[in-house]
Amino acid sequence: MPIDPNRPFQALGIAILTASDTRTADTDSSGDLAESLCREAGHRIQARVIARDDLLALRRQFQHFIDDADVDVVIATGGTGVTGRDVCPEALAPLVSKPIPGFGELFRQLSYLEIGSSTIQSRAEAGVCSGTLIFLLPGSRGGVRLGLQEIVLPQLDSRNRPCSLAELLPRIRHEH
Template identity: 75%
Template sequence: MEAVEFQPLGVAVLTASDTRTPDTDKSGDAAAALLREAGHRIEARAIVADDLLALRAQMQAWIDAAQVDVVVSTGGTGLTGRDVCPEAMAPLVTKPIPGFGELFRFLSYQEIGTSTIQSRAEAAICSGTLFFLLPGSTGAVRLGVSQMILPQLDLRHRPCNLTQLLPRIRHEA
């Protein structure tokens, strides 16, 4: 079998929050650190208020940014009226990746039990950019990034991974 080298991707980290600041954004820090340690480039970071149109505008800006291959978002996936990340992303979705949310809730159940039903974690392809929406807790971010996102962003992961699909995804978009 032919050896495959790691391929770093450009990642943007979005924190959806009315209360977090650069000094208190522990979940965004955790996501960025895990991605950077794995070898990916953090191309951008932003904290955006829990506002549907503001979140959508930031998402669209990163879809349009050539250096951003992946967006990892923390927060805004709960059930309250201010949790609007899935709604902000919805009109931008080219193809949903339903298995991400299903697997996230399965893994999360092993840690927090039935409270995982309150999470609307999800993933999608948006015009050739991979999006992962995670809850805002640091534990949820560590779980999602380390156990799910990083393996799929590693060209060496077998039997398959999202990185190897990116050229075909973008060609179709």
């Protein structure tokens, strides 16, 4: 995916949400990686939160970020597996105004190249929620790295050609 150096870069406001009952600020290595990669890409970190694996707590946190005018994008890590405590997709579902199914499809395709059939256990997904882009990534560092470097961050770069979600964000926000 080529970057057009003649186009201006637009830094976006990003919130990072880690869904976990066990991670702390000192042990959230996937959240650290997400923050580092987003900063290196030139974006602003508006918030970083660790929330327990609880459907209503996660939904409230997603809604808080959606309501925050300084947050353009939410990157959530964890809670996308298939166990009973993995509830990020269910927490987000009623808030999604427009799903972005291509994200999860591409994530699993690329993930398959790294981890084989184990990728079917991932429920990584993305959607538009009242004008805010939300991406759900696995809690593993490998999943965060893959999702951000190969899919999310290129799409959040307004110089990405032929098109990017960053370029569409003003229209997405206006329509909601």
